[in-house]
Amino acid sequence: MRILVLGLDAEGSSCVVEEREVATAPAMPGISVAGLFSTTECPPPAPPPGSGTFDDMQMAPGLVSWMVVDLEPYSDQDEPTMATEMHYNNTIELFCVLEGSMRTILGDGVLELQPGDCVAMPGVDHATRAGPQGARVLSISIGLAPAS
Structure with missing residues (x-):
């Protein structure tokens, strides 16, 4: 099992800031x-404005949503969706890949994720595409103040 914490690099592109x-x-x-991720401020700070499309998840600051998400296999021939194209939102997304595989596309590259991989994503630009067998992900979203 590994944890990947996302953030921004010096140029403002989404990237992995911690992997262990x-x-x-x-x-x-x-x-x-084992601690995976925690915040150090209450409330957590607003995310930076992204360069992708804004995904309004209708999550007021402090609201929590816990979901199981099944992702269908991705193909380059598929119509683009909000999830498969670069986007950002006003949440901290915490997810763990349970089954299958997926790719998380960031401003500086691609993360190949397998079962057991955990990601902490504080509202930064990303796109999500499932691998050839699809993926099942356990996801928790926590609403933040709007991007500043």
């Missing part, structure tokens, strides 16, 4: 944990 393997450590007898 996840290793749990004992927290109390019989329980080991």
Whole structure:
């Protein structure tokens, strides 16, 4: 399992700002944990304005949505959708690939994601395309103030 935290590079392109393997450590007898992502401000800061299309997820600051998302296999012949083209939103998206594979396209390149990969994405530009077998993703979105 690995965690990838997204952010912006010096040029303002979305990118991976942290990548690490996840290793749990004992927290109390019989329980080991590993922190994946946390915020340091309350409320979390608004995301930067993106260069892709704005995806209005109708999430007021502080609202939480927890979903299982099934992505159909992507083909270059498919009609573009909001998800498959570069977009941004006013949420922190936290997701974990459960099954299949997917590609997350960023301003500086492509992430190839497999089962067990976790991503923390604070409203930055991205596009999502499932691999040849599709993908199942567990996703949590937390509403942020509008992009500043």
